[in-house]
Amino acid sequence: MYKLKLLLNIQHKQLLQSFFPAANQNNKSKLKKWLLALLVFLAIFSLAFSSYMYSSLAADAFAKIDALRLLPGLTLMSASLLMLFTTLYRVKGSLFAFKDYDFLMSLPIKPNTIALSRLIMLYRSNLLVSLILIVPASIAYALRAMPGPYYYLVFILTLFVLPLIPVSLAAVLGTLVHLISSAFKKSNFINIILTTALFILIMLFSSNTQRLIDSIADIGGEVMGFVNRFYPPADLYVKALCDKNILALFLFIGISLGLFFGFALLLSKFFRPINDLAMQNKNKKEYKEGSISSASPFMALYKREFKRYFSSSPYVMNTSVGLIMFAIMCISLLFTDPHRLELMLNMPGFSGLFEKSGPLLVSFFVAISSTTAASISLEGKSLWILKSMPLGSGLILNSKIALNLTLSVPISLICASILSYSFDFNATQSVFMFLIPLAYALFAALLGLAANLHFPNFDWKTEVSVIKQSAAVLITTFGGLFAVGLPLILTFALISAKPEILNLITLIAVSALDLILYIMILTRGGKIFSAL
Amino acid sequence: MLKIENLSKTYKNGKKAVDDLSLTVNAGEIFGFIGPNGAGKTTTIKSIVGILEFDAGQIFIDGLSVKTQPLQCKQITAYIPDNPDLYEYLTGLAYINFVADIFGVKKDEREPLLVKYADLLDLKADLANPISSYSHGMKQKLALIAAFIHSPKLLVLDEPFVGLDPKSAHNLKGLMRDLCDKGGAIFFSSHVLDVVEKLCDRIAIIREGKLIACGNTKELKGTAGLEETFLELTDHV
Secondary structure, three states, X not given: OHHHHHHHHXXXXXXXXXXXXXXXXXXXXXXXXXXXXXXXXXXXXXXHHHHHHHHHHHHHHHHHOOOOXXXXXXXXXXXXXXXXXXXXXXXXXXXXXXXXXXXXXXXOOOHHXXXXXXXXXXXXXXXXXXXXXXXXHHHHHHHHHOOOHHHHHHHHHHHOOOOHHHHHHHHHHHHHHHHHHHOOOOHHHHHXXXXXXXXXXXXXXXXXXXXXXXXXXXXXXXXXXXHHHHOHHHHHHHHHHHXXXXXXXXXXXXXXHHHHHHHHHHHHHHHHHHHHHHHOOOOOOOOOOOOXXXXXXXXXXXXXXXXHHHOOHHHHHHHHHHHHHHHHHHHHHHHOOHHHHHHHOOOOOHHHHHHHHHHHHHHHHHHOOOOHHHHOHHHHHHHXXXXXXXXXXXXXXXXXXXXXXXXXXXXXXHHHHHHHHHOOOOHXXXXXXXXXXXXXXXXXXXXXXXXXXXXXXXXXXXXXXXXOOOHHHHHHHHHHHHHHHHHHHHHHHOOOOOHHHHHHHHHHHHHHHHHHHHHHHHHHHHHHHHHO | OEEEEEEEEEOOXXXXXXXXXXXXXXXXXXXXXXXXXXXXXXXXXXXXXXXXXXXXXXXXXXXXXOOOOHHHHHHOEEEEOOOOOOOOOOEHHHHHHHHHHHHOOOHHHHHHHHHXXXXXXXXXXXXXXXXXXXXXXXXXXXXXXXXXXOOOOEEEEEOOOOOOOHHHXXXXXXXXXXXXXXXXXXXXXXXXXXXXXXXXXXXXXXXXXXXEEEEEHHHHHOXXXXXXXXXXXXXXX
């Protein structure tokens, strides 16, 4: 138990380190830390506030059809899907193939203690998600349902149990993906394909669920039957929480704990063999003379960035899935009338939204897909290679921007073409549809790079810590959301303003930001990179 | 080939790692740089190869200033750190190609050089495999091939023999001597004093950032041997 506690402490320190890398204790560094702490607080607050606002709207709608008790079940289902989604690609790197595996296994600690510590850390990070999303939603529910003390007691009791099922499911699926992909020569590529396929399945499943539930909610029918079918634990949770059903409470807690500890038991048994599997070399190839190629320094750097990107499934998942999902949705427009899709997705006003804010909607997915936010940190302990080479900082930083644009520009162009065609946009609308997402694509790449230059972390033990849990990624994601959100809000707030004028202002503003950021990166950024 | 003038470097935590260090390495020389742990060897090396910015002094490589002409200096220098963390996601071959591309090694010159060095260091069979599957010694060999492939004028090595098997270590000594015979120079740091004594033409000893001895290997080791001299100087100076 003491060793488990020690392992958890170390992992907590590593997690904190990924947000607040050890820096010199001068005033500038302290100020940076305070600003970062403020940003983390703002991020948590805005997520919690969004959850509260969304839940309040949903609660009011459900109250009208006398189905308020639907809210806790739906909240649990949505949060669980999100936890499943975000944990799935962290399994590799968290449970398997982490950097200090050899060191930990050489210590006098049982492998199952190490395995359990890794699983508990996955649970703890999801508990935070659970607190941020479920607590505000439950407040929205409680303010309308005015339940007695029993509700609060059960709510607090179950709050700590909620992440167990999604974490266990994600761990099982992630392990299966890891096992299957390990059998192939191109294991990373197979891992990316399988995880993407799982993501698409989960997304289709959840959007389909949402549609069915919404349809049923509209006619006020057997809502819980649907929730029960798509996420059975939600039914137990609602019965325990709203119907004072003690048996359901025990069953919910029992199933959650059973699944979690069942997986923990399996993991402890197969922890070492699965990790050994990851280390086996299946790519034994003979070097054949004549296979040498050559390229310019920029192309060499660019190709290296490309290989780096596709060598890491968490990196690909965290930066491309949004774009891929959006592209799939756009492609589906080619085969479906926008108004029919609106009905299928049960999103009234969907086509109107595109007509009014199409460029910003495409930009949203482009802006949250920054590969550069982690690209400097991912150099890790190999940074010495670039720094000792006859390369200007500008060339290195440009190659990182180029990779980001290679991924986001083609998809945004495809989406813009399809949307312009599907919604029959005029020439002016189409021009904005192409140019605004391009400006945001460059913005995301530049903002990510600027953030990572200011908040690098080279002492990571798992790639996930810089890809997902780092200050630079947080700044870039929220910076991107803010940059798209502000004009989007203005579009809806200024109803009388012509969309073309707002689009023009947005395009000019984002392009100006791009120019300023690019100049800063090539001048000040270059100096920062040289001093890293 | 390498001239260090009054080099000083103080870290932000106040630690003075290198203090007014001056030395010269001539073309054709293998120069040993030794000192206890924390003496300032790695800081000096990182300053030479342009990884670390320094506070005061000057470093010249083949007459070029590291401070004002960093890219030209790096173009004629190769560096291998004590623990070569390479790109694990590349194959050995892709890594060598990457280095050759950056240093502008012509395509038709690459393969003969690669085959020559890979044969000498016994790594040819593994070149097509990912670096992630390499042992420490294999990574060290790959880093050495990458260093030699662009025919540097100055080779800066930090503990180059760690992890190498005896045959490869022997061949590396031959490669080092070849480079110097062709007019290059080698600046290397090691704690293995036997190797330093046998291999180096001149040696410098550093302690607490300051140069405490520098000279011809024969003169410096005297009759007692390098180990005795080193212990005496680092314990009592």
